[in-house]
Amino acid sequence: MVPQHVEVKGVGVDSKTRCLHYHSERDIIAIKFKCCNTYYPCHLCHEEKAGHEPVRWSREEWDTKAVLCGVCRNELTILQYMNSQSVCPHCQSDFNPGCRNHYHLYFEG
Structure with missing residues (x-):
C-alpha cells in the first residue's frame, strides 16, 4: 500500500524528494533513518536538521x-x-546509481 503522505524532512526538499545537496533528475529517493524513524533525502540533510548522530x-x-x-x-x-x-520496481523510475557509494552511511555492511 502506498502511503498517502510521508513527510520527508531536509533542506530545500521538492515533491520528488530531491534536496539542496542532491538534486539531479535521478535523485528521487529518501531514506528513513533508524535513529529517528524519519525520512531524509540524504545524510547531509539529516546532519543539518536532525540534531543527533545517525x-x-x-x-x-x-x-x-x-x-x-x-x-x-x-x-x-x-x-x-x-x-x-x-x-524503482514499482514505477520503473531511474534512481541515481551513484547512491551506492553512500550505502555505508545508512546501512551496516
Whole structure:
C-alpha cells in the first residue's frame, strides 16, 4: 500500500524528494533513518536538521521498509532497494546509481 503522505524532512526538499545537496533528475529517493524513524533525502540533510548522530540499519534489518521512491511514493525494503539495479520496481523510475557509494552511511555492511 502506498502511503498517502510521508513527510520527508531536509533542506530545500521538492515533491520528488530531491534536496539542496542532491538534486539531479535521478535523485528521487529518501531514506528513513533508524535513529529517528524519519525520512531524509540524504545524510547531509539529516546532519543539518536532525540534531543527533545517525544510526545505521544493521544487516538483520534490511527487510525493513526504509527507502521511499519520490516518484510513486512506494516504500521499499532496504534489500529491495539494494537489489533494484537503480530502478524503482514499482514505477520503473531511474534512481541515481551513484547512491551506492553512500550505502555505508545508512546501512551496516
